[in-house]
Amino acid sequence: xxxxxxxxxxxxxxxxxxxxxxxxxxxxxxxxxxxxxxxxxxxxxxxxxxxxxxxxxxxxxxxxxxxxxxxxxxxxxxxxxxxxxxxxxxxxxxxxxxxxxxxxxxxxxxxxxxxxxxxxxxxxxxxxxxxxxxxxxxxxxxxxxxxxxxxxxxxxxxxxxxxxxxxxxxxxxxxxxxxxxx
Numbered sequence: 176x177x178x179x180x181x182x183x184x185x186x187x188x189x190x191x192x193x194x195x196x197x198x199x200x201x202x203x204x205x206x207x208x209x210x211x212x213x214x215x216x217x218x219x220x221x222x223x224x225x226x227x228x229x230x231x232x233x234x235x236x237x238x239x240x241x242x243x244x245x246x247x248x249x250x251x252x253x254x255x256x257x258x259x260x261x262x263x264x265x266x267x268x269x270x271x272x273x274x275x276x277x278x279x280x281x282x283x284x285x286x287x288x289x290x291x292x293x294x295x296x297x298x299x300x301x302x303x304x305x306x307x308x309x310x311x312x313x314x315x316x317x318x319x320x321x322x323x324x325x326x327x328x329x330x331x332x333x334x335x336x337x338x339x340x341x342x343x344x345x346x347x348x349x350x351x352x353x354x355x356x357x
Contacts, residue, residue: 179239179310181251181302181303181305181306182236182239182247182250182251182306182310183236183237183239185232185236185251185254185299185302185303185306186232186233186234186235186236186237186250187233187237188299189229189230189232189233189236189254190233190237192229192279193226193229193230193233196222196225196226196229197226197230200222200223200226203222203225203226203278204218204219204222206222206276206277206278207221207222207225207278209273209275209276209278210264210267210268210273210275212264212267228253228257229257231250232250232253232254232257235247235249235250236250236251236254244310244311247310248307248310248311249307251303251304251306251307251310252303252304252307254299254300254303255300255301255303255304255307256300258296258297258299258300258303259296259297259300261279261296262293262296262297262300265277265279265288265289265292265293265296266293268288269288269289269290269292269293273288274288275288276288277289277292279292279295279296
């Protein structure tokens with residue numbers, strides 16, 4: 176049950192992210208460029224590869240039973256690697272004190288580089304990996320299921336706290352900007 180919920184959740188997150196990046200592909204390329212990890216000539220191809228990967232993952236994971244279990248497991252494994260990569264890149268940017276949006280969900284949510292974004296991506300990587308391993312398993316130990324649900328709960332809590340922090344920061348920033356203009 177968890178694996179199916181995780182697959183749909185991860186697919187939904189990638190669908191939102193990909194839709195935002197399809198709507199503004201230049202902003203997606205700018206997000207890749209801001210990190211300074213990719214040589215300038217490769218920024219657009221890397222951004223395009225990320226966009227296509229997120230789109231493909233969303234499609235496979237949201238189709239659920241319409242695709243073979245092995246395809247869903249593979250997509251969850253790729254999602255785990257991608258989320259782990261995102262966590263490492265965001266941590267690297269944070270360690271360098273870069274004050275830039277993470278680009279995690281395109282323009283849907285403007286999360287700044289920070290430990291909540293690292294935790295969100297790392298938690299999503301762990302949940303995706305657990306779902307890839309447990310998807311289609313007939314039985315699992317009680318301890319394993321408790322760990323899975325704790326992982327899902329922790330990821331959900333970190334995700335919502337990060338969104339809340341971003342929205343509060345955005346509201347406070349807008350309020351301060353209005354006062355400065357007036």
